[in-house]
Amino acid sequence: MKTDTIVLGAGIVGTSVALQLAERGRSVVLVDRRGPGEETSYGNAGLVERASLYPVAFPRKLSALLDVALKRNPAANYHWDALVRLVPWMFAYWRASAPARILDYARHMETLLAFSLAEHDRLARAAGAKHFFREGGWLKLYRTQAGLQNERNEFPLAHSYGLSAREIEVDEALAMEPSLRPVFRSAVIWSDPHSVSSPGGVTQAYAAHFAELGGQVRRGDAGILARLGSGWAVTTDEGSVEAPEVVVALGPWAMDVLRPFGLRLPLQVKRGYHMHYNATGGATLSRPVLDEEGGYVITPMVGGIRLTTGVEFARRDAPKSPVQLEKTEVLARGLFPLGARAEPEPWMGCRPAFPDMLPVLGPAPRQNGMWLAIGHQHLGFTLGPVSGRLLAEMMTGEVPCTDPRPFSAERFG
Incomplete structure (x- = not known):
């Protein structure tokens, strides 16, 4: 043909x-x-x-680098056997x-x-x-003042391009998403994304x-x-x-x-995982919600509430190692009434990145x-x-x- x-x-x-x-x-x-x-x-x-x-x-602060290196940041994970090959790419990523x-x-x-x-x-x-498709933007939640301050640093650039980011109190965030639990101390609503x-x-x-x-x-x-x-x-x-x-x-x-x-x-890959959950007690979610310091997003999907993890640096075809999912699921259950897992095993995919x-x-x-x-x-x-x-x-x-x-x-x- x-x-x-x-x-x-x-x-x-x-x-x-x-x-x-x-x-x-x-x-x-x-x-x-x-x-x-x-x-x-x-x-x-x-x-x-x-x-x-x-x-x-790529993290630039020493404290943030240590959190990743010591695997204290739930948004990041790595395999030792992949790091040697990734060092030149990661150095270029750090510079960029x-x-x-x-x-x-x-x-x-x-x-x-x-x-x-x-x-x-x-x-x-x-x-x-x-x-x-749905409008309504997405909600970012912060458990610490330092996390919120990092987000505030993005506001001037966003506003210069006509984008809408607004800091809101916990009560307003809960009014938007009543099924969330107040385990966070501040929030930002980004209205432009769908x-x-x-x-x-x-x-x-x-x-x-x-x-x-x-x-x-x-x-x-x-x-x-x-x-x-x-x-x-x-x-x-x-x-x-x-x-x-x-x-x-x-x-x-x-x-x-x-x-x-x-x-x-x-070109290298950043691996990531997701899992779907049933919501309990009639709980609902109307938009994606990012727990910034928790290192995960929960979002309503056709298959249930989807929890997506951060980044894993590993060989593309290495076996799954969903340790981030195990860590973030605990945090997500504290934020939102997740029920049982709706799938037998986590999904894993790779984000291609320069x-x-x-x-x-x-x-x-x-x-x-x-x-x-x-x-x-x-x-x-x-x-x-x-x-x-x-x-x-x-x-x-x-x-x-x-x-x-x-x-x-x-x-x-």
Whole structure:
């Protein structure tokens, strides 16, 4: 089979790329070993995080570093056998987390975040997925004054971009979410972000709309991508597919495909876990809630109340080690009346990340006809549709919605 473009990876990013290209009249085959939205895009906290100008940065204070090193911070965990290989990447991550470079990150990231809500809204309406979405922002809770002060430091930058962050008292937070218990001493409501009740469901709806536009979704192993003359070929369950262009949107598995073609990009993964719970006593939750110092988020999902953990640095394919879930579940039960676990074992996924915390969006170096949409770290669900739009505009010769140069793979040399 011949097509205009092969898109490898049916997470929110790859599905959005495929859909944006199909809207522009391209024939596209979307290839994944699983169904759309069944890997990394299934397991996140479901936020369209419009206000995420500050990244999940590497700790700079010695006290914070010690908390991570001694595994006292429930938001972070690591495997010793992974650290040696990760040291160069983590040093680059530490350097990129310097205050001046954080401001550069915010300036570049805002050019994508500015389109995040509108692009999701447009695709959701076209795909019949609006019922998954809710407004109301998200609530951040603080157990200490120091934690609140760290959040206050973000307010000036947020307000300079017209974003709404408001410090509220415990009573107002409880009025918003009556089922919470007052184990915190302060809170902040960020009003701009939206959230969804099923990130996997949204991705599947976008993929279904892509198919309605004539796109094809096929099962296949992206690892056997091959050069075919001036184009590309991949084998699927329904036979070989050939195209002059290929988009690699494989998230944590991108380098498995890119290394054989000589590409050496500093992409690593941050692992994370989630579990669903039943709520007891008629308890309800209407928006995502972050327990900042507890290191977890609880959010209402189709499958129950989802608890998502922070970051685990480990080999991508190492066995699960959900120690963070065990720690944070205790804290979450003190905050909200969680009932029994609704699943037999924790879900684990990997967030693909570059050390500067920005994604790569654009052509692959030295590989004619290959395009990249990878490395969205904690913002894959937020940025999927706008990343798809930006890449589709570059591929079809349109004027890009924003300057793509900060997201070029060439920044790594």
